[in-house]
Amino acid sequence: MFSRSLKHIHRWIRGYGLHALRKLGAPRVEGPKHVLFSMCDHYEPLWGGATATHGRDRVARWERDYPVLASEFRDAYGRPPQHTFFFPGEQYSEDYLAALGRLARAGLGEVELHLHHDGDDALKLERDIRSYLQAYAQHGHLSRDADGRLRYGFIHGNWCLANSRRDGKYCGVDSELGVLFDTGCYADFTFPSAPDETQPGIVNQIYWPTGDPRRARAHENGVRARVGQVMADRILMIQGPLALARRDGRCLSGRIESAAVTANDPGTASRVNTWVSQGIHIEGRPEWLFVKVHTHGAPDAQAKSLLGDAGREMHRALRRYNDGEEFVLHYVSAREMFNIALAGMHGLRGDPNDYRDRFLRPPPVTA
Numbered sequence: 428m429f430s431r432s433l434k435h436i437h438r439w440i441r442g443y444g445l446h447a448l449r450k451l452g453a454p455r456v457e458g459p460k461h462v463l464f465s466m467c468d469h470y471e472p473l474w475g476g477a478t479a480t481h482g483r484d485r486v487a488r489w490e491r492d493y494p495v496l497a498s499e500f501r502d503a504y505g506r507p508p509q510h511t512f513f514f515p516g517e518q519y520s521e522d523y524l525a526a527l528g529r530l531a532r533a534g535l536g537e538v539e540l541h542l543h544h545d546g547d548d549a550l551k552l553e554r555d556i557r558s559y560l561q562a563y564a565q566h567g568h569l570s571r572d573a574d575g576r577l578r579y580g581f582i583h584g585n586w587c588l589a590n591s592r593r594d595g596k597y598c599g600v601d602s603e604l605g606v607l608f609d610t611g612c613y614a615d616f617t618f619p620s621a622p623d624e625t626q627p628g629i630v631n632q633i634y635w636p637t638g639d640p641r642r643a644r645a646h647e648n649g650v651r652a653r654v655g656q657v658m659a660d661r662i663l664m665i666q667g668p669l670a671l672a673r674r675d676g677r678c679l680s681g682r683i684e685s686a687a688v689t690a691n692d693p694g695t696a697s698r699v700n701t702w703v704s705q706g707i708h709i710e711g712r713p714e715w716l717f718v719k720v721h722t723h724g725a726p727d728a729q730a731k732s733l734l735g736d737a738g739r740e741m742h743r744a745l746r747r748y749n750d751g752e753e754f755v756l757h758y759v760s761a762r763e764m765f766n767i768a769l770a771g772m773h774g775l776r777g778d779p780n781d782y783r784d785r786f787l788r789p790p791p792v793t794a
Contacts, residue, residue: 433683435624442630443669450706456714461755461779462703462748463717464502465764466688467616467667468724469541469582470512472523475726479520485725486526492734497535500742502758503749504780508742510536510724511761513582513616515543516559524566531568531792537760538568538790539616543584547599549606556610567792570762578611578787580761581662582721586620590643593624604662605640612662613787614765615646616719619669619685626669631705633717633768634664654711657772665764667719668705672698688722690732694741703748709771715779717764762787 472482497507512527527538540559544552560577563569570578585597589604600606607615620626627647635658638645646664650656667686684701688694707717724733732738749756759767763783770782788794 433622435622435626436683438624439621439626439628439630439669442628443671446631446705453706454713458714459751459753459755460713461715461757462745463715463757463759463764463767463779464508464745464748465511465717465719465759465761466508467511467513467582467719467721467761469584469721470514470527470725471518471541471723472520472725473518474723482518482520482725483522485727485730486523488730488734489724490526490530492730493530493535494533496734496738496742499739500745502756503751504757506758507535509758509760509763511580512536512538512724513541513580513761514538514563515541515584516555516562517543519559519562521566524563524568528566528568528792531790534793537762537793538563538566539580539582539761540612541582541584543597545597545599549600549602552600552603553606553610556606560610568790570787570790572611572787576611578613580765581607581612581615581617583615583617586617586623586625588615588617588625589645591625591627601643601645602641604636604645608640608660608662614663614665614761614768616665616667616721616761618664618666621669621683621685629664630666630669631707632664632666633707633709634666635661636664652709652768652772654709654771654774657769663765663768665717665719665761665768666707667721668702668707670701670705672701686720688720688733688741690728690737693732693737694720694744696740696744696747699741699744699747709768712771712776715767715771717768719761719764759783762789 472485587597590598590601633652634649636646636649638648670684672684702718748754766785767779767782770785
């Protein structure tokens with residue numbers, strides 16, 4: 428039977444049902460489907476109360492071992508896996524950001540903003556975010572607009588975007604979506620968070636939030652991203668797959684699939700199939716499938732799994748989606764995923780590889 432983690436299922440089961448109905452009515456795709464795979468890491472070197480020395484060791488492990496793993500896999504265009512390190516501003520260290528910069532220069536990923544905060548107000552939040560962005564930019568991280576303004580992707584610590592918890596913990600800022608937009612955030616990559624209570628009712632979508640940006644959980648309401656519609660006055664919500672899935676092929680042994688890759692729940696072939704089969708796409712571009720998964724890759728057990736046999740199993744499973752006939756695999760960063768989504772909304776079609784850098788250019792460290 429499904430586990431007790433269904434406690435908050437009432438928050439999102441209706442959205443999941445609507446998603447299932449949309450899948451049944453999805454248009455037939457002529458030609459190959461393009462699978463856009465992005466690993467978004469809540470990358471916290473000091474997770475679990477680690478010392479600064481332990482944190483440096485964790486980052487050093489990634490700098491040493493990730494290039495080895497990535498060298499074994501390529502997408503349809505010869506690119507290695509792209510790892511987006513959503514680095515927590517409150518854990519900033521020159522050493523950590525410099526090491527991640529070296530990985531970025533090697534063509535293995537990019538850095539974006541992760542943030543844990545509690546009991547905050549909008550003014551302090553804005554001040555802190557701008558400070559963190561400047562610190563990251565000093566290492567060559569983060570993209571810029573044509574006018575030089577810093578742009579960034581965001582993941583909220585503890586899933587608590589815009590005061591998502593009923594008890595108000597781990598945020599404090601109802602108007603957080605507005606603060607993020609004003610400071611240059613282009614998209615939020617926090618969700619799914621099920622089975623946590625912070626999971627919004629909108630499921631398996633890329634969408635524009637339409638709730639009152641001054642109120643908590645303003646992302647609970649939104650309009651699905653579609654060809655011909657760009658809402659440039661707000662951030663985009665890019666969700667990963669969420670599903671009620673079978674475990675080991677047994678109908679009565681189920682799980683909540685929330686796209687979290689962990690040491691205890693690695694990216695198996697079965698999970699990869701579930702991720703892709705959710706068919707997350709821009710309405711009007713069903714041939715472009717967005718697969719955003721997440722992890723906490725810095726803690727030792729997770730790093731051992733992601734950088735070892737379990738990580739290799741996940742990437743081997745993704746090869747099924749790179750046969751060149753039915754599927755074409757694209758390894759993309761969070762920024763590149765946003766660019767491709769926006770390209771679809773602008774009516775661009777064909778090979779999404781052409782649009783990786785269409786709107787937001789690569790950060791200086793990778794350019």
